[in-house]
Amino acid sequence: MSELRGLGEVNDELKRQGGRLLAISTDPPVRTKKVVEKNRLEYPVLCDVDKTVIQAYGIVHEGAGPGGADIALPANILIDKNAEVVWTHIASNIVDRLSPDEVLAQAKEFGSALE
Amino acid sequence: MTTNESNAHIHPQPKSSLVLGLVGLTLVVVGPFVYVLLLDVPIMRSTGLPAFLLMGLGVCLSAWAVLRDGRKKIKGMLAANVVLTLTFAYAMFGYAQLPSGRGIVVGQIAPSFALSDSQGRTVELLDQATRGPTLLVFYRGYW
Secondary structure (H helix, E strand, O other): HHHHHHOOOHHHHHHHHOOEEEEEEOOOOHHHHHHHHHOOOOOOOOOOOOHHHHHOOEEOOOOOOOOHHHEOOOEEEEEOOOOOEEEEOOOOOOOOOOHHHHHHHHHHHHHHHOO | HHHHHHHHHHHOOOOHHHHHHHHHHHHHHHHHHHHHHOOOOOHHHOOOOHHHHHHHHHHHHHHHHOOOOOOOHHHHHHHHHHHHHHHHHHHHHHHHHHOOOOOOOOOEEEEOOOEEEEOOOEHHHHHHHHHOOOEEEEEOOOO
């Protein structure tokens, strides 16, 4: 959850390029709302409650959630205008997160490649 | 001055060995906290370098203390240090390891979806992606 903090700047950069950041977890809306309010997030945080999206993206971590529920592997996936995946980072361990600066650099690099 | 110095030579130094052991123990306990503080630095996050340096130094100090003074108390500290360091290493490279080789790869078409946000508004990926680059950030959730 902590990785969502500090991504506002990344969202701004993507917006500059016409896009946006979307955060996703398997949390129900009640808990997601807490995350959004607590961290004052300005981008949509989506609820994949029935886990179809994490399955479709192949990033299910089986039984790792509270009460043995399936949850998402921490992952960043950048998609271009044609819905093609152009960059991914999928965590190798539970503390492996990119810093906001690293994600921002990626978003900028993608933007400058387009120009 | 001279008397003190010669005294120090004659008597073993139970107190200073104890202090040495305690310093070692402190370093080992502090190691994981330093790791958490430095999580934003990529190399430290993935290798745990600062924590392992501190913990390694702590183990060495307490081992040195045991060499100087083999009391049970001091041996106990060394044992605790070794156990704590191994536990941290296991937590980092064993327990915390996530399944690898998964996930969508570059060049694939992102599966479309429609999900609700915390306010109940629906966001459609295809609708969103056609406007510009979209970054999906999957996180483990809040509990």
